[in-house]
Amino acid sequence: MKWLSLIFTTLLRNRRRTLLTMGAVALALFIFTTLQTILAALSLQVASGLGETRLGVIEKYGGPRKQLPESYWAQLARFDHVTAVTPMDFTVVSVERGAGVYYIAFAIDPEQYRIVFASTAVQVPSAQYDQFIRTRNGVLVGVEIMQKYGWTVGDNIRVRSLLHHTDFDLTICGALESGDASNRQIQTQMLLNRGYYEQVLGNPGKSNVYWLRLDEPASVLPVIKAVTDYYSSGPNEVSVETESSMLSRFSAFTATIQLVIQVISVVVLVTILIVAANTIALSMRERKKEIALMKALGYTQERVLGLIVAEAAVTSLVAGLAGTLAAYGLFSLRSLTISFGVALDFKVTPELVAVGVLVSLALGVLSGVFPAYRASRVNVIKALHSL
């Protein structure tokens, strides 16, 4: 406590400079947290659990954006070790009262989906899911969307597909809730009955993806080989991938953006590191005599170094916390959900706040350690002159 008091007092010696430094660090952390939030939204989370007994089948060259014929559904179901197959189309929808806010919606076969995505389906009460199977225009809605619009099971809603410019009149049969943090995105998604989806779109008879459920993990490689070989000579060659690889493919189009974001994040941090280190070095030059005095009074080199690094760390920590919380405030003020082909939900999670705080701390320590080391080695006699 005695040291903290000394640190705060010395920090306030040049309030303008301290505030400007803190402002720069706060801004850097605001940018960093914002970028990381965007990055997190771009990175689709990979569901854990039964993932590796699921395989996704997509068009080999166009990926999930290029659809496969509906005939593949029945063909795929006949392969050995395949216990269930569901087609899955995806679209981006907006709701009537939520202009500018977009959600991703999947059109699936409810009965097959229940088997293929057992871990997801069980998040919905059995009675609700049964109702979903029975209701042609039924929809399961992510619990966060339900809460946002105050919807309840049984409500009739209208959503509009951005990709097809078509309205869907749906009846809510249940709420999708994730019991697992890694699968949280499901709470901002919708599941539609594929039969109704096809009907509204005029029965195009195609699907973006076919999901296969296998009998056991050991079947993954044989099934991938068998399916790939089977379609290798047809008009629509396929790529068969595990769920984790498939989800990566979904986010592949954002890879460049992610890279740019990471590079900008690093550049912002390195720049502020240099600026902060330079400011501290400047301050140290001005305080040379005071540091020499402290050493004359019996402060060891290690103690001086520790105090200066602590000063830098406290400055950076307070500023970084402010910047991170500002980003948190910005994204909490209004739920920002933006579509880049898929719906992106921007949220500063507690984990990101923690990362921001740790980065601030590291920034402070790193920016302070070199000037502090130099300052702590000041020659007392030369610095004080008079002795």
Place this chain on the structure above:
Amino acid sequence: MEPILEVIHLSKIYVQGEVETRVLEDVNLRVFPGEYVALMGPSGSGKSTLLNVVSGLDAPTSGDVLVNGQSIVGLGESELAIWRREHIGFIFQQYYLMPVLTAFENVELPLLLFDLTRRERKERVEAALAIVGLSDRMTYYPRQLSGGQQQRVGIARAIVADPLILIGDEPTGNLDVHATEEVLRLFDTLNRDLGKTIIMVTHDPRAAEHARTIEHLDKGVLVHSDNRREIRPGDLRAKTH
């Protein structure tokens, strides 16, 4: 009675390139507890260097420095810092008070290094400021104090940890006549009433008059020792070999 400080055959040579400068040459000095020694000499005579070496801020080229019978030559930088906080109280010509700290906080600065409670620190700081007559200026910042008052804060900072030796480097060099007298009277009080051992570098003969012993340095050699006062029973005096 053992000397509190013993300088034995001390030499200091500065080497710059191929040029050697002998700053101190075979200096021998003994200072006993409760002594008040003034070091005088022309500029460049080595008195500041001698002060640096006996306070552990500089290392001798040869010779030894014993404080309370223990050699400080060969101690590492951190060991010397720890040694200084317990044995040496510095009083500087330019005060060197931290401008962002109050008088109280400036005096408290050395005490932060000791394992003392907040209450203990407060008591000791208040006592030190009372000795220098600044009990009513504890919350003042250096810029709010006169030169003499700032130097008295510096003296309070030097004595607050109760060091063995007070080292003054031209402590009155920046003060007017009135403030000089105040500070010198304070030194007298510290030496006479509180038994503090004082070693002071000064150019001012009037300041040196307050010391019991005046040591003259010239070209790095201790040339003359002037024991100015009758030593009372129990008093101890400085000697040169």
